[in-house]
Amino acid sequence: MAYVFQDPGDCLDPGFTIGNQIREALPTSERRGAAKRLTELLRTVGFDDPERVQASYPHQLSGGMQQRAMLAMALAGRPRVLVADEPTTALDVTVQATILRLLARLQRQENLAVLLITHNLGVVAELADEVQVMYAGRIVESGPVEILRQPTHPYMQGLLKALPRLSGGPVRLEGIEGSVPPLGRHPTGCRFHPRCHLARAVCAAQVPPWTDVDNGHRVACWAYGDGGWA
Ligand code: SF4
Incomplete structure (x- = not known):
């Protein structure tokens, strides 16, 4: 290597x-x-x-x-x-x-x-075949590069909304509230929960399991899959 x-x-x-x-x-x-x-x-x-x-x-x-x-x-x-x-x-x-x-x-x-x-x-869209999205040291979404077109995890969705686009009319860019936790002080459960607009009590209590979205696309988020709310 x-x-x-x-x-x-x-x-x-x-x-x-x-x-x-x-x-x-x-x-x-x-x-x-x-x-x-x-x-x-x-x-x-x-x-x-x-x-x-x-x-x-x-x-x-x-x-x-x-x-x-x-x-x-x-x-x-x-x-x-x-x-x-x-x-x-x-x-x-x-x-x-x-x-x-x-x-x-x-x-x-x-x-x-x-x-x-x-x-x-x-750069990811141009070069990658497979993508692993990481937040605060943990992988939260993965799959073929096409997941950039239909991101499922709220963090990935937020990243894409914050990107300026050359096509279309003027659009106000949205940021993700809050900031990345310091090293060694990760939030409990889903590490993204303090910044997530979809967060519920279970998110702070337990690490979310992986859910298959389709064709190798997987997400670690309580809001998806059986019993989810997204
Ligand atoms: S598990 Fe909960 S807090 Fe984490 S990204 Fe999903 S909805 Fe948001």
Whole structure:
């Protein structure tokens, strides 16, 4: 498994060249005479001039180039699973699109399973096949990416209502009342109950069970399923 962190500028070591840092991530048996493998990795993530990038220090690269160097480092160990944690947050919008296309290409080309962690629902809609919606450390809704069109959990519904849309007339955006609980002080029962407009007494008392909605779409909410009220 390999992990790509959200801010490459903070994760790369400013005192070593990119080539040195990628070499460190190679399996020990491949580190001697690694020049060919480094070139191959940097070409895989879209660099046309891998020799120059290898010799560069992180501050000599743009944010998008740094993120591609991080991806090369992640691929160095030939992972089967790549965890990408908000890989585009620190980048501007046009560079974000480049990195997302690159991730999609790497997924196909390297036959990778990619676990993408993000708050950006546009990125989810574009890249994901399966979605797990997490609130306060617990998964509350899951299924194929199509669940974005018909979200069932009140938290997911609230997230989508808060998104601006380019089509249609002006609409007032709705927020979700309250804020996320601090780490270690999770509410009892359903962790979303202090902010949920559908909450009833059972929600604060017991963790909701999973209910099948359809075709692999599942939700953990007392308001759905037998005896529900939604
Ligand atoms: S279990 Fe209750 S509080 Fe939690 S999301 Fe469903 S209705 Fe709201």
